[in-house]
Amino acid sequence: MPIRDDVVVVGGGLAGSMAALSAAESGAQVRLISHKKSTLRQASGLVDVLGAVNGDAPVSDPFAAVDQLPDKHPYRVVGVGGIREGLRRFDDVVGDRYRGAHTDRNALVVTHGGTVKPTARYPVSVAPGLASAEEDTLLVGFRGLTDFDAGAAADHLEAAGVPFDVDGSTVDFPIQFRDDARTTRFARALDKDQKDVRARLADAVVAELDAHDRVGFPAMLGDDHEPEVREFLEGRLSATVFQIPTGPPSLLGMQLEDLLIDALERAEVRLSTGNPAVGYETDEGELTAVTVDRRGRDVPYYADEFVLATGGLVGKGIDSDRESVVEPLFGCHVPHPADRYEWSEAEAFGDHAFARFGVVPDDDLRPTDADGDVHFRNLRAAGGVLGGADVAREKSAAGVSISTGTYAGRRAGEETVR
């Protein structure tokens, strides 16, 4: 029997998940196809909306800054209203696990490199550490951990002019792991309170405390039981305890992924994971199916509406060779300079063309060809696969995924139940 749903979403990252949830909300039967683990686990778990525009950073009100973005930016398609709609849906998904919905203003979150960065939503464990709260801070790192150096981060924050005193301290983690143990190892030990590790950690940090109001750790204070660990430490230290988002492997990113998966299951979205989408079928110019390679066999997944949320260059939703840049699944048009040396700038943090590579949407997020005509009436794109945004420099990655995912999913759902 053929596999048929109302909406098929290809891609299981933030954009694809939001699209699936949004489509399901409209009453449609939704299937989400994902191949590999999403890039969320490489991301910090923060939800940036817009933090830098035209060289001005940090931006304090992301909504007010949207109209300074170029016309082709995905935010200009969904508008401020679309961004707000996406954030509302996101807030529903994450519930009390995230903060930031109380204000339009960006928060400045301490990064593991000791800078601050503007973001719109942040995990609840990150909230007490915001740089705009004037509370004296102790950062704590661990001797065996190379990604975060508390002393360097504290000095860097002071150089950034934060409005509080900040010190850094490096302690030994109470349990000795192999030298190159990952943060997930530390988190698991704290989760399970192996060998009384919570109390021993508190003891190690107490010795370093000097009337600090709050204490920041790299985000490894447990996984499932992180709130418990934090509460315990706060009791012992008589100070607020917060987490500092990290690079991969990022516990906060993985926890966000878990929240999305829970929400997808609640919404009864059908999940097909582990196999790549490799092709499609059409009928009179309309997309009728996406085909998935299941152990060498092409299996069509039929639907009325489709959302392409396969990611950008990192997630391989956009691919390239020495001559050209392509969207590999549908062959959607991806504008790019002919000379690959124009894809990047000489400065490492320059205004790289490659950062904006992606498909060109019409005003309904449908990918268009070189002439501006839509590829398929019933295909919309969301997230990193969309071009026109340098989400790294703008600090807009999550916001673009959430708003375009929500928009594309809602529209797909509306079309099928109409």
Place this chain on the structure above:
Amino acid sequence: MSNAPSALVIGGGSTGCGIVRDLAMRGLDVTLVEKGNLTHGTTGRMHGLLHSGGRYAVADQSSATECIEENRVLRRIATHCVEMTGGLFVQRPEDEDEYFERKLEGCRECGIPAEVLSPEEAREIEPHLARDIERAIRVPDGAIDPFRLCVANAAAAIDHGARVETHAEVTDVLVENGEAVGVEIEHESGEGSFVHGEAGEREEIYADHIINATGAWAGQIGDMAGVDVAVRPSKGVMTIMNVRQVDTVINRCKPKGDADIVVPHETTCILGTTDEEVDDPEDYPEEGWEVDMMIDTLSKLVPMLSEARTIRSFWGVRPLYEPPAVASEDPTDITRDFFLLDHDDRDDLPGMTSIVGGKLTTYRLMAEKIADHVCDRLDVDAECRTAEEPLPGSEDFSVLRDWMDEFGLRSPVGRRSAERLGSRMDEVIGEWDGPNPTVCECEAVTRAEIHDAIEGAGSDLNAVRLRTRASMGNCQGAFCCHRMANELVPEYDEVVARDAFEDLYQERWKGERHALWGQQLSQATLKHMLHATTMNRDSDPAATEEPVDFGAFDPGPDATSAPGAGTESAGGPDDAVADGGTGIEAAGGPDRDGSNPAGETDADS
């Protein structure tokens, strides 16, 4: 001050490092100055081939003979810098039989062990060789790490009392009464270990003899002394692959040509190269077609290269020299031999000698010749011992044990460390106190090795990179640049670490740009995301003049102590929540009040 005669060596490439070691071992009071890191010039920008001499066996037999002799010496004195991969000269159907025969004969005439292999035998050694090759000659080519080699030579020199100053550029050659007597240098930071941001200073160093070992830059030093050294710099491209597609050096068996060699090097393969004369050794075009030619041409020998991933490309400048009378038009015709220019004999300028031409494989021999010459000039009677005494790190083979148990390192990490450190393993890893986590995962470099390199190189993370290979793997520093910078603190200030980090990151980017397609573009985008998005390094408030108005930002839902400036902003964006929270229409219009009274960065825009 010692009473020994003194010598000053300009240039910290393989030749200069070889000379300073040799002269120090002969008891001279010797100083080496280098304007960048050790290997800053051509030495750090070569394919890492330890020649068997096979490449010169037809056209330049004296070079070929020197190569095989020095090849044997280096295998003995620099074991921890050399990997004896073996090499093949591969003949394709379109390549001439006659040249193949001459190559074989030439190898034998020069004492280079050479054995003819059938295509099947060749593919047994290297399964990825093209199906249609005719045959191959096996020779004892190898791979050599030029960074490790230079650092080991410099370390040996320092052990024998030499002074080595990196980041010290010669700004003038001091000539008094018609004699070269010293140099003026400008230290980029202070004297000794390099520290980012530390004020520079000038210094005059006098010596009984000055040796100009600056390779492609020899003409510039010559100019300062008023002598003409007509080096003919010739550029060549090298493209680095993500893995070792081959484990043997693969040469194309045909007369001179571009893109005719693949050298396995550490975790990578290096494709080379081109040969094109340039005017300025520091300013020449680096172009994509050169990279394309490496991939397309060498794919004829190893077809899988056409679809393989490259991680970066770089260019080097050969310091070619020929006596001006020869006047070759094509740089590929210029000899690879080296020349000792005695400026007393040649230009009536006593006190200075230049050494030009040559190649890395024969660096020790070149150093020996010039050290002989300097000793002769200074009436020093001392034997050269550099061919017998192993370099620091190569004294003892027993280091290639199983390091896992001994130092708590996972086996592959320990093995890689032992390969790099050789007999220094005990000193660097064994004596390390405290946790020794892996800092660079691609190249398996641990904290102890990083600190050993910092001790030798100061705050310069590019020098740390060259000594350890940290950040030289597939991710090109995406996951380890910041970790390396963290290791500088607290010995160095955070701001020093930040500058060093920027320098390293930018240096990595320069070469990555030549590999930006396919998987490596994907990798580079991830790196961009990690460093710009996750760490916000591209708009780091600590690096900008404009202070951040922290009061204009969300202090958190439960904040009890918002900064003073917050009161000003409270009436602005926060009021909008009420409007914006109700629906798309209410908030989405362009008429929404976009002003932001407190966010001063916005006010500027």
